[in-house]
Amino acid sequence: MTTEDAPAATPAAGSEPKEEPKTFSTEELFVVVVVVLPFCSVQMFPDGVNSVFLKPKEEADRLEEVYGKGQGIFENPEGRDIAMNAEKIKALLAANGLKEGATIVDLGAGTGLFLSSFAHMVGSEGKLYASEISEAFAELLRRKAAQDELVKSVTEIIVSPEDSLSIADGVADVVFICDVYHHLTYPVTVMRHVRRILKPEGKLVMIDFHRDDEKIWRKPKGWAYQHLRADQDTFRSEILSAGFTLVEEPEIDTLTENYIMIFSPNPPDAETSAPEAKSA
Ligand SMILES: C[S@@+](CC[C@H](N)C(=O)[O-])C[C@H]1O[C@@H](n2cnc3c(N)ncnc32)[C@H](O)[C@@H]1O
Numbered sequence: 001m002t003t004e005d006a007p008a009a010t011p012a013a014g015s016e017p018k019e020e021p022k023t024f025s026t027e028e029l030f031v032v033v034v035v036v037l038p039f040c041s042v043q044m045f046p047d048g049v050n051s052v053f054l055k056p057k058e059e060a061d062r063l064e065e066v067y068g069k070g071q072g073i074f075e076n077p078e079g080r081d082i083a084m085n086a087e088k089i090k091a092l093l094a095a096n097g098l099k100e101g102a103t104i105v106d107l108g109a110g111t112g113l114f115l116s117s118f119a120h121m122v123g124s125e126g127k128l129y130a131s132e133i134s135e136a137f138a139e140l141l142r143r144k145a146a147q148d149e150l151v152k153s154v155t156e157i158i159v160s161p162e163d164s165l166s167i168a169d170g171v172a173d174v175v176f177i178c179d180v181y182h183h184l185t186y187p188v189t190v191m192r193h194v195r196r197i198l199k200p201e202g203k204l205v206m207i208d209f210h211r212d213d214e215k216i217w218r219k220p221k222g223w224a225y226q227h228l229r230a231d232q233d234t235f236r237s238e239i240l241s242a243g244f245t246l247v248e249e250p251e252i253d254t255l256t257e258n259y260i261m262i263f264s265p266n267p268p269d270a271e272t273s274a275p276e277a278k279s280a
Pocket residue numbers: 050053054074082107108109110111112113131132133134137160161162163164177178179180183184185190
């Protein structure tokens with residue numbers, strides 16, 4: 001861990017649903033701050049926000065059963081807006097630099113929902129880095145890549161610690177971060193790595209869930225507020241603070257659960273646009 005940002009684990013202040021201001025007595029405040037709040041954050045992610053993913057490679061089959069195999073949580077088009085809109089998301093990436101000969105980084109590639117498509121889009125002259133913190137997901141990605149000669153030859157599977165990214169400077173045309181940002185334990189630190197690995201004209205395409213129950217169609221009510229530590233405005237500010245400029249917030253008409261933000265990296269010597277974000 002670096003000292004650049006504190007681990008993110010609980011919803012950030014200011015992004016909860018609006019409610020009427022309420023005053024508390026000193027005794028009530030003591031109970032809320034000293035007794036209730038610490039207990040809530042421990043309850044929410046007692047072993048960290050990635051504990052369900054951080055498994056050894058021997059657990060790859062179990063993760064595939066739950067998340068992969070076309071019908072699991074990440075891959076089932078009936079159960080996930082991203083999977084249902086995969087073709088439109090690929091078209092958006094194609095319009096933002098994902099083309100033959102390009103280098104793309106799929107940061108937090110999970111089960112490899114986009115692995116084969118991205119590899120074929122960059123083709124034999126291109127390069128795909130599929131990055132993970134989970135040895136079990138990395139094993140699934142290796143297996144998936146091994147099924148297709150071209151995918152195998154252009155794909156490099158990277159396993160990095162949660163506060164790092166083992167990819168060289170200035171190589172990426174596109175970095176894709178899909179439903180991963182809210183899982184970043186050290187978001188600003190990782191975004192600084194993303195800025196470092198992007199080419200000057202490269203793009204960061206970030207997709208994440210709306211922190212709004214009304215827009216989340218396949219999760220239990222309350223999931224969005226419990227699972228996502230902050231909303232789009234907070235995440236946008238954090239990314240800007242890591243040295244990015246917002247390019248566009250495109251919409252896909254059939255994508256209701258998620259928002260999309262596209263950023264370009266500021267030049268290395270540019271000032272960061274906001275003070276250090278603290279996201280815990
Ligand atoms: C909800 S899954 C999304 C997987 C995939 N992007 C998709 O859309 O199907 C989040 C993934 O992010 C990975 N992850 C979390 N923090 C990460 C980090 N710092 N670097 C790389 N991957 C990370 C997790 O291991 C997990 O596979």
